[in-house]
Amino acid sequence: MQSTLRNRPDNVFVATPKRSQHILHSIPTVIYVLAVTPKGFESEWVSDSVVRILGYTVEEALAPDWWVDHLHPDDEDAAIEKTSVLMTRGHLVQEYRFQSKDGHYLWMQDEASLLRDAAGRPKEIVGFWTNITERKQAEEQVARAREQEVEIGFKIQQTLLLDQPPRDFPGARVAALTIPSQRIGGDFYDFFRHVDQCLDVIIGDVMGKGIPAALLGAASKSTFLQALSEIISLSDRGMLPKPEEIVTLARAKMIRQLISLESFVTVCYARFDLERRRVELVDCGHMPVIHFRNSTGTCTLLQGAHMPLGISEGEIYEQVSHPFEPGDVFLFYSDGITEAQNSAGEFYEIGRLAECVRTHGRLDAWELIKRVRMSVVAFSHSETFADDLTCVVVKIEERELPLARAETEIQSDLRQLAKARAFVREFCRNVPGAALPEERTAELELAVNEALSNIMKHAYKGRTDQRIQIRAEAFADRVVLRLHHLGEPFEPDLAPPPAFDGSRESGFGLYLIDQTVDEVRYLRDQRGRNCICLVKNRKTA
Amino acid sequence: MAIEQIDGVTVVVLPGKDLDAGNSKEFKSEVAAVLKARAKVVFDLGRLRFIDSSGLGAILSCLRQLSSQGGELKLCGMSKSVRQTFELVRMHRIFDIYNTKDEAVRAFQP
Numbered sequence: 001m002q003s004t005l006r007n008r009p010d011n012v013f014v015a016t017p018k019r020s021q022h023i024l025h026s027i028p029t030v031i032y033v034l035a036v037t038p039k040g041f042e043s044e045w046v047s048d049s050v051v052r053i054l055g056y057t058v059e060e061a062l063a064p065d066w067w068v069d070h071l072h073p074d075d076e077d078a079a080i081e082k083t084s085v086l087m088t089r090g091h092l093v094q095e096y097r098f099q100s101k102d103g104h105y106l107w108m109q110d111e112a113s114l115l116r117d118a119a120g121r122p123k124e125i126v127g128f129w130t131n132i133t134e135r136k137q138a139e140e141q142v143a144r145a146r147e148q149e150v151e152i153g154f155k156i157q158q159t160l161l162l163d164q165p166p167r168d169f170p171g172a173r174v175a176a177l178t179i180p181s182q183r184i185g186g187d188f189y190d191f192f193r194h195v196d197q198c199l200d201v202i203i204g205d206v207m208g209k210g211i212p213a214a215l216l217g218a219a220s221k222s223t224f225l226q227a228l229s230e231i232i233s234l235s236d237r238g239m240l241p242k243p244e245e246i247v248t249l250a251r252a253k254m255i256r257q258l259i260s261l262e263s264f265v266t267v268c269y270a271r272f273d274l275e276r277r278r279v280e281l282v283d284c285g286h287m288p289v290i291h292f293r294n295s296t297g298t299c300t301l302l303q304g305a306h307m308p309l310g311i312s313e314g315e316i317y318e319q320v321s322h323p324f325e326p327g328d329v330f331l332f333y334s335d336g337i338t339e340a341q342n343s344a345g346e347f348y349e350i351g352r353l354a355e356c357v358r359t360h361g362r363l364d365a366w367e368l369i370k371r372v373r374m375s376v377v378a379f380s381h382s383e384t385f386a387d388d389l390t391c392v393v394v395k396i397e398e399r400e401l402p403l404a405r406a407e408t409e410i411q412s413d414l415r416q417l418a419k420a421r422a423f424v425r426e427f428c429r430n431v432p433g434a435a436l437p438e439e440r441t442a443e444l445e446l447a448v449n450e451a452l453s454n455i456m457k458h459a460y461k462g463r464t465d466q467r468i469q470i471r472a473e474a475f476a477d478r479v480v481l482r483l484h485h486l487g488e489p490f491e492p493d494l495a496p497p498p499a500f501d502g503s504r505e506s507g508f509g510l511y512l513i514d515q516t517v518d519e520v521r522y523l524r525d526q527r528g529r530n531c532i533c534l535v536k537n538r539k540t541a
Numbered sequence: 542m543a544i545e546q547i548d549g550v551t552v553v554v555l556p557g558k559d560l561d562a563g564n565s566k567e568f569k570s571e572v573a574a575v576l577k578a579r580a581k582v583v584f585d586l587g588r589l590r591f592i593d594s595s596g597l598g599a600i601l602s603c604l605r606q607l608s609s610q611g612g613e614l615k616l617c618g619m620s621k622s623v624r625q626t627f628e629l630v631r632m633h634r635i636f637d638i639y640n641t642k643d644e645a646v647r648a649f650q651p
Contacts, residue, residue: 413563414561417593418561418563421591439622443625445591449593450594453561453595456562457562500634502605502635505598506595515629
């Protein structure tokens with residue numbers, strides 16, 4: 001030892017007492033020593049740096065209770081309680097807020113070690129106290145940003161990725177479910193309604209998670225719509241482009257971007273042709289579609305052989321066609337469902353999903369989707385999932401053709417109400433089979449009249465140059481009137497109840513509609529118009 | 542609008558077959574002039590085949606105008622479907638309703 005000291009080169013650092021003091025003053029850390037006494041800890045020594053870091057003098061910092069008195073009230077109890085760990089484990093690192101001399105709170109990291117005497121009795125505590133306020137602020141910012149991302153992601157999902165399933169598509173009931181995960185994914189779905197009883201369902205999933213995946217999902221979704229409308233506008237009138245053509249064009253529009261983003265999209269494009277009772281599918285690497293057959297009560301999996309979009313530029317898409325019958329169910333879903341895990345790490349898997357569909361396949365579409373949700377939640381013992389759960393059910397219904405149909409158009413002018421009532425009266429008088437009874441016709445006339453005058457006054461805000469289409473359909477058991485308009489949708493729930501004591505001269509309209517028809521629905525039709533649908537049963541229930 | 546005076550009672554025959562949102566404003570302003578300074582009024586709804594919520598509102602406003610000037614309004618001659626609409630919004634409890642014009646006029650006699 002002596003010799004090495006003697007032999008050391010001249011430029012080697014030597015910690016003279018003066019130097020030590022200088023170091024202790026300038027380090028970003030406060031060092032302290034506490035004596036362990038029968039009464040507790042007593043401050044014995046604290047480094048000069050306490051002045052620079054916290055603003056207190058050494059004397060102030062050594063005063064009894066100085067530490068406890070300046071802990072943040074919210075952190076005080078936890079910080080004091082944790083010191084007992086020090087006695088049992090001999091080492092403790094903790095973080096808390098501490099008030100500096102100027103009154104501000106700083107985030108401090110406190111790392112303390114217990115030293116024992118030769119007999120093993122606790123002797124003193126040596127600790128390092130570091131100001132970590134900047135790091136904490138950065139962490140908080142990251143946490144806030146993450147929260148914000150979840151929020152933005154959720155908004156993207158609700159507004160851009162997921163469409164409301166059509167509520168009144170004749171011949172099929174459509175229901176959809178999404179359970180968003182903590183981090184948004186790129187699941188999307190969309191529905192295109194066509195004339196001639198065709199409904200397209202697109203469901204897709206973009207690789208990855210977070211806002212990039214969500215944005216790519218939104219872009220993919222709109223690309224399909226674009227592809228569809230471009231082909232329609234270029235083709236002969238009345239020709240509906242095939243799913244394989246739409247997917248081919250959508251792929252062409254996206255492939256370069258997908259490759260440069262190193263991402264891909266799985267998609268299933270399905271067209272339900274209710275006239276021909278067939279579904280045409282182009283499946284690009286998406287999950288197999290579950291087809292429940294009502295006649296046999298069994299499920300089959302429909303899967304195509306194509307790769308996800310973004311993998312290959314040269315693939316030739318071919319749609320496959322499957323027949324269906326009324327009562328059949330098709331279930332589309334994302335891998336969030338089949339990959340939901342239970343605590344043992346097992347996956348939910350297609351088998352369980354198909355079994356759930358088989359068991360509940362005869363329920364209504366919305367009821368079935370509820371059962372799927374319940375089944376996945378019961379399996380995973382959780383309401384929250386690592387990945388988005390997305391699921392769409394299409395249930396084929398016995399198609400009911402109207403026995404009679406009529407259509408007229410009026411202007412949004414209150415003086416045209418009489419014309420509309422005459423149209424309703426005429427239609428009800430001439431429905432095939434027995435005419436609608438006089439009293440029921442009068443009630444339907446009144447309901448149509450009230451709904452139309454609401455459209456003119458509220459949706460069109462009194463403008464008299466707008467149009468309203470009125471469509472009437474008669475079925476064996478009911479007459480349905482649809483009023484289509486382009487004005488603002490109105491919310492019947494917000495209307496105050498009428499005053500029956502004669503104190504107000506208006507406000508009876510919605511009440512009268514409710515009283516005079518068997519069903520009222522406010523919808524958006526396939527052309528984006530708002531629609532009030534009034535149903536009057538032909539016989540009393 | 543046909544107006545008749547019978548024993549100090551003003552009988553107003555509602556002119557159209559319909560009283561709806563398309564013509565109720567017009568009716569209200571026309572009839573308001575007639576009701577001015579009258580105390581005993583009967584509306585004869587005999588020609589009316591259809592009334593909607595705006596029409597009901599218009600007749601309700603007549604009732605209130607008359608009440609405010611100390612008068613009274615009675616209705617008569619309602620068709621079945623018009624009566625039904627009154628009943629749907631419980632207006633038959635607010636109005637004095639008679640089958641015929643004579644009954645309505647007589648109801649004003651002491």
